[in-house]
Amino acid sequence: MTKRHLEPILWLLFSGGGVVSAVFLPILVVLFGLAIPLGLVQPDYNHLHAVVSYWLTRLVLLGLVVLMLFHWAHRFRYTLHDGLQLRWETPIAVLCYGAALLGSLATLVIVLTL
């Protein structure tokens, strides 16, 4: 019963995560994953600190990361279930969404205490 009530919400989180990942991640990976570590661009630390500490940035980061985690949880759950033909349906779902929930709480603490 709870499962039936949760499923549309989980699907909505998956779908929202898919949209934000598609739109935000390519530039974020290029910038923070490659260009900055490789020294191609070197933004000033104080500027980065100011941008990240701004309340709107924190709010956007929280929303982005929570949606991304639940997107992963939903897709990965079905990858394990359908892709590898694993049978432990409930433990897989609990582990995936549980990990996403823990990650979301950690993110909340991080953006609140920044």
Added chain:
Amino acid sequence: MSAPITYRQPVSRLWWLKKRTYLLFVLRELSSIFVAWFAVFLMIMVVAIGRGEASYQNFVNWAASPVVIMINVIALAFLILHTVTWFVLTPQAMVVRGPGSRLALTTKEVNVEGRWVSAATAVRVGGRLPAAAVIASQYAGLLVVSAFIAWLVLR
């Protein structure tokens, strides 16, 4: 009474290697691992920035190590696959209507306390944007967001 015996054709665990489209499907699903990876990477970075300049420099040095660069190169490839396939799927998953749409009156059967009755209702019809227009507008959105983030970080 025993349960009816049904036959289920066993599916090989490597079914996704049998066709190119199956493989592409599985690769698309696996992109989610890199979505999670980058969520963690972003939060590690945010914590480092919050802790001060030395901590941020440590983060950049760690991110510059060959292993992490390699992971992020692979992540970028998977995330581009995610973006392209997600944009293609959007017009298939939802109807996007442009300015040509209008409301039309119709009836709908609804169940009221166990009895089916007809009720008047309005539905939006017409003006459906072609898939290509929906996909193009998503790329436009991607471009605007990317340009804004690059400007915000690098200005």
